[in-house]
Amino acid sequence: xxxxxxxxxxxxxxxxxxxxxxxxxxxxxxxxxxxxxxxxxxxxxxxxxxxxxxxxxxxxxxxxxxxxxxxxxxxxxxxxxxxxxxxxxxxxxxxxxxxxxxxxxxxxxxxxxxxxxxxxxxxxxxxxxxxxxxxxxxxxxxxxxxxxxxxxxxxxxxxxxxxxxxxxxxxxxxxxxxxxxxxxxxxxxxxxxxxxxxxxxxxxxxx
Amino acid sequence: xxxxxxxxxxxxxxxxxxxxxxxxxxxxxxxxxxxxxxxxxxxxxxxxxxxxxxxxxxxxxxxxxxxxxxxxxxxxxxxxxxxxxxxxxxxxxxxxxxxx
Numbered sequence: 001x002x003x004x005x006x007x008x009x010x011x012x013x014x015x016x017x018x019x020x021x022x023x024x025x026x027x028x029x030x031x032x033x034x035x036x037x038x039x040x041x042x043x044x045x046x047x048x049x050x051x052x053x054x055x056x057x058x059x060x061x062x063x064x065x066x067x068x069x070x071x072x073x074x075x076x077x078x079x080x081x082x083x084x085x086x087x088x089x090x091x092x093x094x095x096x097x098x099x100x101x102x103x104x105x106x107x108x109x110x111x112x113x114x115x116x117x118x119x120x121x122x123x124x125x126x127x128x129x130x131x132x133x134x135x136x137x138x139x140x141x142x143x144x145x146x147x148x149x150x151x152x153x154x155x156x157x158x159x160x161x162x163x164x165x166x167x168x169x170x171x172x173x174x175x176x177x178x179x180x181x182x183x184x185x186x187x188x189x190x191x192x193x194x195x196x197x198x199x200x201x202x203x204x205x206x207x
Numbered sequence: 208x209x210x211x212x213x214x215x216x217x218x219x220x221x222x223x224x225x226x227x228x229x230x231x232x233x234x235x236x237x238x239x240x241x242x243x244x245x246x247x248x249x250x251x252x253x254x255x256x257x258x259x260x261x262x263x264x265x266x267x268x269x270x271x272x273x274x275x276x277x278x279x280x281x282x283x284x285x286x287x288x289x290x291x292x293x294x295x296x297x298x299x300x301x302x303x304x305x306x307x
Contacts, residue, residue, distance in 0.1 A: 045250035082253035155264040
């Protein structure tokens with residue numbers, strides 16, 4: 001093999017490795033868009049709020065989507081509803097106990113049932129551990145992933161910045177009693193089921 | 208004999224009762240009008256109103272909050288209850304005066 005061919009082969013291998021390598025996406029969004037919405041049916045109307053203090057990383061490889069893994073943390077005291085008294089009530093010891101249990105988290109080691117749904121789009125199931133109020137349970141979360149190569153700079157209004165984006169969307173439900181939130185109490189007034197919906201965007205990890 | 212003969216004379220209704228009844232009605236009406244003027248919101252009272260937004264690049268729908276008071280049905284119910292209590296208080300019979 002001549003030195004020229006060897007150099008070209010090495011360069012090609014390096015480029016392919018760089019493109020195909022798993023990327024770590026940081027979900028602490030500089031624009032503050034990331035949020036998880038929670039919804040509970042209640043007597044008058046559903047109680048709907050958001051949790052916006054999102055952190056965590058997801059390792060993603062577009063060539064091997066099933067190997068995607070990561071952990072997302074949510075600050076319990078960032079839970080917010082449109083009514084301040086309701087928000088304070090939600091943070092109290094009877095509900096999420098935001099003082100004692102500062103984090104709500106979800107971690108998963110891989111994705112199952114991965115299906116391509118379009119260009120750089122996949123649906124999958126993330127089987128992982130969800131922790132709320134210090135209680136950890138296994139949950140199965142149907143997710144969709146959208147990979148946006150080279151879109152990071154456009155999003156932060158600095159097109160010269162390189163980097164990709166990963167958008168993860170999903171919805172799942174938990175039983176509040178499973179996590180020690182007023183088990184068996186007022187179930188006729190406030191639903192025992194909490195529906196969680198998330199749409200999160202991760203950018204290049206800060207080094 | 209007149210049909211009004213069995214009713215007590217008007218002068219026996221104390222002025223404070225009339226004023227309280229008026230106050231009860233005014234409280235109820237004010238609360239109703241305020242609730243109606245703020246948009247007939249038929250959910251819970253809000254003091255931080257959610258405003259839906261869309262991130263243009265990722266098309267993620269997210270929520271921001273605007274500091275604004277929107278009375279809900281709980282506010283309306285509470286206000287009418289307070290007005291009703293004020294109104295009903297005027298029907299509490301006076302303590303009978305002891306003769307000297």
